[in-house]
Structures are given as structure tokens and as C-alpha cells.
Amino acid sequence: MINKFTATVLFVAFTGFAFGQASHHKKNKTTDLTQYVDPYIGTGFHGHVFVGANVPFGAVQLGPTNLSKGWDWCSGYHISDSTIVGFQHTHLSGTGIGDLGDISFMPTTGPIKTIKGTLADPGNGYFSLFSRKDEIVKPGYYSVKLKRYHIGVKLTATKRAGFHQYTFPQSDQSHIVIDLEEGVADIPTETFIKLVNKTTIEGYRFSRGWAHDQRIYFTAVLSKPIAHFAVYDTTALQQGIMLKGQKVKGVISFATKNGEKVLIKVGLSPVSSANALLNINSEIPGWDFNKVAADAHNTWNKELQKIEIKADSLSQLKKFYTALYHTMIAPSVFNDVNGEYWGTDKKVHNDHSFANLTTFSLWDTYRAANPLYTIIQPERVNDIVNTMLAIYKQQGRLPVWHLMANETNTMVGNSAVPVIVDAYLKGFKGFDATLAYEAVKNTQMQDMRGLKYVKALGYIPADSTVESVAMGLEYSINDWCIAQMALKMGNNADYDYFSKRGQNYRNYFDKQTGFMRGKLSATEWRTPFSPFVSRHMKDDFTEGNAWQYTWLVPQDVEGLIALQGGDQPFIQKLDSLFIAKGDLGSEASPDISGLIGQYAHGNEPSHHIAYLYTYAGQPWKTAEKVRYIMDNFYTTKPDGVIGNEDVGQMSAWYVLSSVGIYEVNPANGTFVFGSPAINRATIRLPKGKQFHIVVKNNSTRHIYIGAISLNGKPYTHDFIRYSDLMNGGALTIYMTDKPGNFGTLPADRPHSVF
Secondary structure (H helix, E strand, O other): OOOOEEOOOOOOOOOOOOOOOOOOOOOOOOOOHHHHOOOOOOOOOOOOOOOOEOOOOOOOOEEEEOOOOOHHHOOOOOOOOOEEOEEEOOOOOOOOOOOOOOOEEEEEEOOOOOOOOOOOOHHHOOOEEOOHHHOEEEOOEEEEEEOOOOEEEEEEEOOOEEEEEEEEOOEEEEEEEEEOOOOOOOEEEEEEEEEEEOOEEEEEEEEEOOOOOEEEEEEEEEOOOOOEEEEEEOOEEEOOOEEEEOOEEEEEEEEEOOOEEEEEEEEEEOOOHHHHHHHHHHHOOOOOHHHHHHHHHHHHHHHHOOEEEEEOOHHHHHHHHHHHHHOOOOOEEOOOOOOEEEOOOOOEEEOOOOOOEEOEOHHHHOOOHHHHHHHHOHHHHHHHHHHHHHHHHHHOOOOOOEEOOEEOOOOOOOOHHHHHHHHHHOOOOOOOHHHHHHHHHHHHOOOOOOHHHHHHHOOOOOOOOOOHHHHHHHHHHHHHHHHHHHHHOOOHHHHHHHHHHOOHHHHHEEOOOOEEOOEOOOOOEOOOOOOOOOOOOOOOOOOOOHHHHOOOOOOOHHHHHHHOOOHHHHHHHHHHHOOOOOOOOOOOOOOOOOEEOOEEOOOHHHOOHHHHHHHOOOHHHHHHHHHHHHHHOEOOOOOOEOOOOOOOHHHHHHHHHHOOEEOOOOOOOEEEEOOOOOOEEEEEOHHHOEEEEEEEOOOOOOOEEEEEEEOOEEEOOOEEEHHHHHOOEEEEEEEEOOOOOOOOOHHHOOOOOO
16 A cells, blocks of 8 residues: 655556646656646635636636625635636636636527626526536646536636637537626726627727726637627627627627537737737647647646655645645736737837736735745746836836736735845846846835835824834835845945834834834824734734734844843743734634634735744744644645635745745745655756755654754754755755754854844
């Protein structure tokens, strides 16, 4: 009986269109790691993950959208739902706000319907039920049977185009409804559709939602000639073969034989329908659906192979590779094959020097996803930074939460700053460092979003804006990062200035209560005060409370320890976090999930906290907490993500923690050791280098690090530098079942500044 599962040994030989036989990783053969990806993980609870066909970081996220609306349908899909209103070409993954769902295609038969309908009156619309047993979801591929119409649907995608294959029954009334009114959670402002010829449709959808001015163009090319094309304004049939309006629909009609396959290639573009067609011709020149699906599968497999692990169970492999998969859905390509893209300044730009991107959930991803990219996606890091610098030039500041060439200003702080500084300090050269420094500095020197108070007072008065403490703490992180970049560039005056601002977190610390707290003036705290209460979008914290935000000082943990009175008081307070019980209040954010005491793993400000024990000389407590979180808050069930996936951040925490490391400080290149869940990992690096992690004597009981060797030599530090990791080599970690002395000496603990 096999009791060890390994991605380098076990494999499933998938046959058919997309999943060529997998094999051992020998003699140029590759292991099929996509078999361990379960896209249903995160579709339950509040995970909000995307389900459908895409390629890593692609512009197209082609998948089904349910009839239901609401918070749990931010991605358009939830495991509790069995309805489909269409197959839409853009979706978000893991966000706490819904948007996108552009360019909806729905195959039907029978009398034409041009609205989706309702559960109370299903016959009035075109939506269909489906059974999950008729649904197949794999990286790069989606299929389902529409029960109402007995139509089989298969979907795959390239970077900028979706590929549909519909298998129709025999019918004289077969249709494809193109509904430009429909989206996940936005409102169309202007839509247009036009029959170009017997096999080509083009149009656009402009909408207003979370992103206030969204514009997406499309061209659709069919394998079967269109017998009849009709245009509708909502439900009213209009004359002609083109229509502009707010809620335009187009209906393609023809007769089909039983089992007849109709293929549709749909290109997207942020610029024009002509570019959308160019994207199709460049990425899907032929009509071989199986080949495109196989290419999508192989692309996913290649990306997943950047970290190849050995683990004790199949469930660990599924958790790991599904998490890794989720880190590569966004940021998404937002340009055309000719280099054109739509800018924040509402102009068309053409720049072949980088891949312009969108969907920057930076308040979330700067903590783990972006540091992960510096290891396994270094070629994309320059694109991320260059996109941010382009946005800076177009809107006058770095992005906060950018979506489809729109600044949403969602969440607090300027979290592009640590991403850029981290890339610069890690030695990335593919962007203009002078411009990058100008961008981070000028962004932090503006007056908006509380910064005028930071400059004048060193804190943001609690009665001047909501979420003042959360915002101020994030700004302190941003300022500290800029100081380090200034120092590296030899700008000592700026280093002194931003170093001082990086200490502003101290202004929110109330020594009497031992918590970060809203401040009304230099001498007055906001009252009443409870460290437990959280009033969503109405108080001093963002989706959290004082218990969680008191630890948001990853840039200066030593300073935070000193504020708490030294190592032992700090540890006692940290221990209390994980056992404290109290009422969050009726208005608490639903994002506060995954609770251990008041630690909330379902929300990002808590993500570094378990690793703070190591800074105070008790790494075994980090090991206990990290292992508990990995075992209990990440599962293989649909509710297996304990909070919003947040565009890869929740999963990036798991990927890094599984291999035993986490970058607590967002910009000093130091990864702190925790408690690796895997037995072996091979991280494939640029220029053919590899970094091997071997974990000896690992088990559910042996969760503590007893000793480490690096490249065969004893290694006593409880952290590893990014530069050592990227040089390649071998790290051997010896686990024990009891806490020991490894990494406890002050010289071996991680530090904020080296």
C-alpha cells in the first residue's frame, strides 16, 4: 500500500483532447501537476474564486455565471448554485466586491428569450439549470451540460481570446444569445453589437461598477454561418444588423443537427474590435479546439512545475497546487498583441517594452503574493512594476486597487510602494529606478487620503477620516520602505525623513491599554474604546479591530517589541491574541474569519502575525500556529479557503508557509522560517538554477525545526535571505517533536534592518 504521495512519482494519465499522458520527471518528460488542482476549492463559504477556463495571468477568464447575485457571487459563481445565465469572458477571483462578467454568451434552443429570467418565472428567460455531475473544471478547461437545452458546452482560452464549443441537439431553433446587458455586479452604460459578415460579430460593452468606467471590445468568429441575426433593446426587437444602446442583445440563429458542434472564437481588447480580431488571429489562427485546450493545459503545467513538492498525502498536494494555481489568475494581461492598451488617462497607449496588466489587489497581495512572484515569476515582476509606473504617469500617483484602467481607491495605504521597493532592493533591473523612486516618493508626499495629516502631525486624527489607524499604520510601512530605497540610492536626506515617518506607528500605540488606537489629538484618544469591537467601514480599523491591528508593524518588529516592554511582555501579549474572546459587534466585517482567539486568518492584516514569535526568540510558537493554520484553515473542500481568496494572497500565504518560509517584512528580502508542511520541494529559478528544500523527520508531531543546513553546512539563522535562495542550492531542515534552541539567539533571529 502506498502511503506517500509525491508530485514527482504519482501521476494520472489523462487521455483525450487536453491532458496528454503524464509521466515521471525524467528524460525531458514532465509530471502532470494539473491533476492536483481542484478549482472547486474556494467556491464555497466566502472564497469567491473564479471557476472557468483561463491561462496564467490571462486577460480572459471565461466561465459560467450563476443567476444569483450577492456577496458570495463576487466572482459570478458559488458552489451552492445550480443555475447558469451565460458564459462570460471576464471574472474576478477572490475579491470582496463583485465586478466584470463582460460579454455574455448563452446557447439556447426554442423560442428566443433575451432576458435571463428569474427562479420564480424561469420560462420568461433563457437561464438553465445544470448538474455538477455534468460539470468538468480543470486548469484551462471547463465543460458542462445545459439541462434545459441539452446543449454540451466546452470552454478553453488563450491570453486574449476565449474558445467555445457548443454541441447542439437537432433543432430548427438553435440560438446563441449575446447579452451585453449582463455582468456580475455592474451596470452597462453603452453597448454596441454589429453583424460584420456571415461568421463574424463585433461590439463593445462599456459599464459602471466598482470600476467606474470600464470599456471592453470584442470580436466573435463562428465556425458555422449565421442563418439569421437579430438585435434587441432589452426585449424589443429592432430593425437592422447593428444596434447601440444601454442594454443591447444580439441573437444568432440557425438550424442544427443532433450532435452538431458549433465553435466560436471570441477575442477581447481594451482598445478596439479590430484589435480583438487581431488577438484571435494571433492566438487562435485555426479551429482545433483540442489543441488550444491542450496548450492551455500545458501552459498551466509549466507554471505549476516551478515548485515541485513531495508530501505525505494527496490532500496536501491538492491544497498546495490549487493554492499555487490561485496565485496565477491575476494580475491579468490588459493589452493587445500589438502592444496597445487603454490607460488610466483614457487614452490609447502603445508600448511593447512591457506587458500592461490590471487587477491589482495590492493591499492584499503585497504581503505574500508579490514576494512569491519575485521567486517563481521574476519575469513578470518587471511587468508589474512597469505597469504601476505607467499608471503613475497617467494618474499622477501609484495605483491603490486598480481595475480595468480605473482607480477604485479601495483599501487603505499605498501598497504599490512596498511592491516596487521590494523589487528594487532585490535587484530587479527591468524598470527605470529613477522613475520608480520618483513615483513612490511623490505618491507618499501627496495630501489625499489622510497623507496631509501624516506630514503635518505624524498621525491621522480619528475624526478626520474613517479607518484612520489602519491607514496610518500602512503609511508607516510605506514610508519605511521608501527610506530603504533612498538609502540604497544614496539619498541620505530622504532616508532620514522617511525613516522618521516610518516610526509614526508609535503615535497610534496607547501604552495604557497596550493597543493601537484611534487618536483625536496629540493628547486625546478616541473613546469609548474596546479592542474587540469592529464596525465595518465606520471605525478606526479596516475589516478588523485593535487586537489584530496592534501587530501591523512588519517593518519594525523590534520597535513594536520595545513598545510592548520587551520580549517577554511582547510574547505574553501575542499569546493573548490567540486566546482572547470577545464580541466583535453586530456591525463587524464578514471578512473577519478564520479566528483563533482574535487572530483572523481570513483577513490579510493578520497574515504575518504568527511569524512574530520568532523575532522574540520563540520560533516554536510560530511553528505551532503556522502548522495549525495550514492544517485547519486550508482544506480540499469547496469551503477550503477560510476567507476571500483576495486575488491570490490567501493562497500565496499557504504556498510559502508550506515550504517553510514567509517574508514578514515586505521589503527587506528576508524570509522567516516557520514549519514546513512538505517533505521536499524543488523551486525552479531563472537560468536553470534550482533551490531544493529537504525536510527530514517531518510529521504531524514533528512540527518544530531542530536544525538546518544550507549547502551542506550548519545554518543557525531562523531566516533565509532572498539572495541566498535565488543563488540556488540545498536547504535541509531537520524536524523534531519538541521545541529546541534553534534560532533563539538574538544574532540568529530575523531583523528588520541588516
